[in-house]
Amino acid sequence: MIKVDEREFQVDVTEVGLDVEFVYKYAERAENYEMQYELGAVYYNQSLTFGTSGTDNTDFKELFRILSTRSSIDKGTGHAVELRTPLGNLIFMMYPNKLSVKLLHCDPGGETWWSGFTVTFIALKPVERW
Numbered sequence: 001m002i003k004v005d006e007r008e009f010q011v012d013v014t015e016v017g018l019d020v021e022f023v024y025k026y027a028e029r030a031e032n033y034e035m036q037y038e039l040g041a042v043y044y045n046q047s048l049t050f051g052t053s054g055t056d057n058t059d060f061k062e063l064f065r066i067l068s069t070r071s072s073i074d075k076g077t078g079h080a081v082e083l084r085t086p087l088g089n090l091i092f093m094m095y096p097n098k099l100s101v102k103l104l105h106c107d108p109g110g111e112t113w114w115s116g117f118t119v120t121f122i123a124l125k126p127v128e129r130w
Contacts (some may be wrong), residue, residue: 003050003082004066009059010127015118016085017047041126048083060114067096067119067124070085078124094121 002009020042027037050060071078078095102116 001051001084002063004063004079007066008062008068011013011059012051013048013083014051015047015049016083018085018087019045019047021045021123032127036100041129043122043123043126044090045122046083046090046092046094047118047120051115057111063100064098064099064114064117068099071095075092079121081121092121093124095124096120097122 002011002013020058021042021044023041023064023117025038025040027035030036050063067079070076076095078093080091081094082089082091086089096119098120100116100118100129101114103112106112
């Protein structure tokens with residue numbers, strides 16, 4: 001289950017990746033070759049892979065549609081994402097950086113099932129700033 005823009009989607013999350021990105025105000029080597037730096041902010045970027053086992057195909061397609069079009073909460077593609085992880089319930093404002101999906105099945109009636117749906121989210125705001 002994942003929540004995007006306050007809407008819950010019954011889509012299995014099969015893999016969660018969390019990249020912690022450190023952004024420095026400056027970082028340079030001193031004459032003695034030691035690093036001199038000042039940390040500016042820390043961002044949590046996520047990658048999620050969704051499965052089809054036990055997944056409602058309608059929710060799967062709607063989640064793909066929402067993440068691949070203009071957002072209703074800002075002027076770009078930003079979304080409020082809520083996800084349960086081993087680190088607790090994470091809630092972030094993020095924008096999708098990349099979406100990928102693979103066709104799993106197409107029946108004669110025209111119904112399609114997809115797998116390998118992966119989205120990479122970039123955090124809009126830092127978790128911490130200095």
